Amino acid sequence: MNSGSKNELCDLFERFYQKYHHAYVPNYPEFKRLYTLVTQARKHPHRLSEFEKHCLDRRNFDWKAGNRFSRWMFNYSALKQFFEEHGHSDLPEDYPINQRLGSWAYRQRGQKDKLSPQQVAMLDDLNFTWIDSVDGPRSPNLQRRWEGMYKRLSQYKAEHGHVLVPSTYSDTQLAQWVFRQRKFADRLSSEQVDRLESLGFVFDMQLQKDLTWEYNYQQLTQFYHEHGHSRVPQTYPNRRLADWVRSQRAQRVKLTKDKLDKLSKVDFAFNSNLKSLRDQQWMDNFRQVEAFYKEHGNLSITHDKRLYRWIYKQKAKRPKEEYRRVLLRQLDIHHEG
Known part of the structure; x- marks a missing residue:
């Protein structure tokens, strides 16, 4: 270690001790630099100066402790x-x-x-509450907490008609709680399991994934019938559906034949053919704007906000494709950047 890193080690370590009152530096992102320095100190103590050893020892630094x-x-x-x-x-x-x-x-x-x-x-020594059997004792605090979250899940079902709470749900506490009920189901009492199942809660992880997929697919089918395509934009109000569509595009090889067949019924486009689809969308927009221009001699398309925004986007960001620039010039659409 050079003199700079020596001072850095002692300074960072002392600051850590003053804040947390112990010398156990974990490998967490906020302590990355300090963790690297103390790890090096453990591996190569002979490289440390007496000053460095003293600043660590005076705070009861454990020379043998691993990260775990x-x-x-x-x-x-x-x-x-x-x-x-x-x-x-x-x-x-x-x-x-x-x-x-x-x-x-x-x-x-x-x-x-x-x-x-x-x-x-x-x-x-801290009166810690263990959960080591399905019907073992639980502290009043933990039980009250569980009851409160169960009530929130009941309210979610009343509002949405199901308990398939997505990980992206706005109530992150509920989303995380639902995930833990499934992951640590062996820690629940038989009464808690019964109450969750009475809401339609599914403990089987794979079945839960399949049910969630089917639910999102039904949402996509509804979107398809309303809009005539399945290209759900990222700005769509139903962000959960938009995120799900994006994830499906990226994992074609992981989908079963049954799921692929279902997606084909709504003309679903995967990443492999998404570029050609975008080109087709661009041309569709251009043809509509072109038709308006030929009829009216101008581009004041105030009746169609979608096309109006498309024209603005072409002006604000110069297209990379030469053929697009040529076509736009024919309609007096020029880059203004």
Whole structure:
């Protein structure tokens, strides 16, 4: 390490300690540079100066800790702080102040048998609530939290007619909660499973994906009948459908024959033939503008906002294709950039 990196190591490490009150630097994006420096320090301690060793040792730096243990200790320290402030460790899995900590605590609850005796004892010191059996005890805080989210899911069904909450749903807490109910179904009580199934909740991951696909396909079919094509733009109000269409275009090889057959019924275009389709769309717009120009001698197409915007776009951004530029000049449409 050069003198600059030596000072950088001690400065960054001291700042980290002052903020978090421990020396376990995890490999998280916000600590990328510091994590790199402490990793190098562990691998090559002989390259450190006495000053560097001192600044690490004075904060009880663990020279043998790996990233996995450092991550665990970093989150445990945050949970301990939560416990000291609130008197319990039952923070929700989507804890808004620190979502990473909420997710970490939720994972710990169901893997008591995978933790070391020391880790279990440390969590027990915080009155940690374990979920190690389907009908095991749950703290009042966690139960209230589950009831609140279940109510939100019931309201979602009342509004949408189903419980296929997409990952892109505006209520991100509900979307994440639904995903976790399916992923960690073995942690739910039999009563919770029954109540979710009474709403039509599907626990089978593959079946859920197939049902979601069918739901989106029905939305696309409706769009096709209304607009005469299946080219859902990214600016379409139903962003979920627009995103789904884009994802289907990119994964043709992953779709089953049945799904490909269904998409063909709505003239669906994949990425491989999307360019030719766009060329066709451009020519269709041009022919409509050309017809108006020949009839009226001008381009004041105020009755059709879509064509009006198309003309404006051609003026604002010069087409790369030579044939397009030639055709546009015939209608006195020139690039104004």
